[in-house]
Amino acid sequence: MTNNHQFTQVIFEMLNKYFDKNAEDIFQNSPLLQYLNIKTKSANKGSKSRLSVGNHYALYVLVEDYINKGFYNQKNYEDYEGARFSDLFRRQRELPFGEKLQNHALNHRLNMEFTKYFPTLGQKPILRDLETSRYWINENLLIIKVAKVNYNIAIVIKEIIDAYVNARQQSFRDFMSYCDELLEIENKDNNEAVNFIKSLLRPNVDARVFEITSYGILKTFYGEQKIFWDYSLEELTEDNLILYKTGRTNANDGGIDFVMKPLSRFFQVTETIDVNKYFLDIDKVQKYPITFVVKSNETPEKIKEKIQEEAKLKYKVKAIVNHYLNSVEEIINLPMLHEYIDIIIEQGKISDIIKEIAIQSQLEFNLNS
Template identity: 90%
Template sequence: MIKKHQFTQIILEILTQYFDENAEDIFQNSPLLQYLNIKTKSANKGSKSRPSLGNHYALYVLVEDYINKGFYNQNNYEEYEGARFSDLLRRQRELPFGEKLQNHALNHRLNMEFSKYFPTIEQKPILRDVETSRYWINENLLIIEVSKIKYNIALVVKHIIDAYVNARQQSFRDFMSYCDELLQIENKDNNDAVNFIKTLLRPNIDARVFEITSYAILKTFYAEQKIFWGYSLEELTEDNLILYKTGRTNANDGGIDFVMKPLGRFFQVTETIDVNKYFLDIDKVQKYPITFVVKSNETTEKIKEKIQQQAKLKYKINAIVNRYLDSVEEIINLPILHEYINTIIEQGNISDIIQEIAVQSQLEFNLNSSNNN
């Protein structure tokens, strides 16, 4: 039974444009379309940040190559020498949100995930020759037979992925307009600026937006704090705390999100209260203490309690559990970020948050280039 969601209706509408009354039957008989249905369920949700488009685009560029080379509804694809890897990767990086994509989806990730969802289907979406670095879409998955009539879904697959990307872009377009507004708000009433920032601190806000906003708040908040340090009491150095962003926002790169100088504190931003996520972050820095910035209104005590409960179920041994919990240096939730905003207002530095959000958003969402298009 196919699980339907909000974007499923778009898929069916696209199918109907191409195949009229046969749309539903083709959908039901196509593992590839069902895979796309699974992969597009987040189209209208804001809970995730950057769309995970590696597998979508691996499929997209191969289907596009299949169409552009004239094999759609032809019978000679088996004679095709295959698409070059370099051409496919370059094309992926030309697509929206694709500029940082690597080779994983083309080489194995798409096929592995497809097999996970459809373990009984021997056919895999991507065929490749490792020695020549040539790639083909599996045409057997593009040809669907309904009532003894064969239909080619290549155009539909490309159309569905285009529609999905457009849907995902909409939330980013909205935020881009907010960022433009930020720069105009900056010199106006602080109440407008504060209200705007607080709208970005909701449990259902886009994770990418939350990471940018929390970074701007924390950087501004800590900038007013000073420490004195040195190698002797006679020679102490006075320094403000500086927070650095260490990589792409909400990237699945195995890194730490923020680092503070000169204290060397690590900060990790997360949407979940999942012990596996927390302990994975702790393990990758060899149990170095980490401050977790959590997109939640639950109290820090409740969050810690949930982490502890999950940890006990997972590990059973108190010594192991306590070792991990000792590495949770601090938990910063949404109410604490609101408190920090109030402190920043009292210090008269609210415009610093706005400027930082605008800068980070321009970097993350490519606002300059978007505005020029």
């Protein structure tokens, strides 16, 4: 057996529960179980590892539909008119961490990734009729023959995904508990709180955790800065800079991540140096100046240089290239965020970052219970 990891043991506990001595053979003969073994590797890696449940849930809702409609261990699934896309999509979004899921996994992403792992198999997990928007799970992948006996793994598939999601939920609950602990001990052990925050700024951290952390840092950092403004010199108004979060983290919703008042600065968080992403963000606000917060150790100058080079290749015209470059107000990278933390430490405000991380994580990961 290959690709063993900590959660593999959980998979085999479930297989043993249902199939006893045939568990190993069923696993070895099931591409779907092997795929899930690959996709559940991050179950016990903690909240900071990347969380992606789109393909899990595309599989889950179809298997759930298959079971709920009474096709488990029956022989008439071939006559089923198929599940409606709208029902499957709604069900995905009801599941933990699924609130923001798009249609990509159901429509192509699961099938593409599965084929990548099993290129010669000739089978895909999802079958669909584009004209009617009806979907089916590929029953050929659910029926596993071992010693001339057919075993249906639908219920096991559903339970494995449930267990994986529960493990990830527990990781985020532990993350929240640690935030609470740090708030309690912050005055006694400032270094532990600082090390915790800095550990969330590594390149391999979950994109949503990074966005939440960078927001906490920037909100605290800018919150200590004041400006004086008004419509006349005689009546100047003193205001602190306030950073607002405008939506859910890492959402593919076409929005802007943070907005600063009263300067009306836009901030966009990204974990990529893919310059097309920068162009897209700039275009969607009609080239209004944007500050990019980048999960990278590359210098702002190097990142901007890449944007310039790509813009030259894509547009050729200097006026257009300059328009894009002028829209990049500032680039904030990981080393700069570390510098801001050091300044916040001097101001005695490190607990403000922890509080903001806790609040935003509670909202993001739906861990109110």
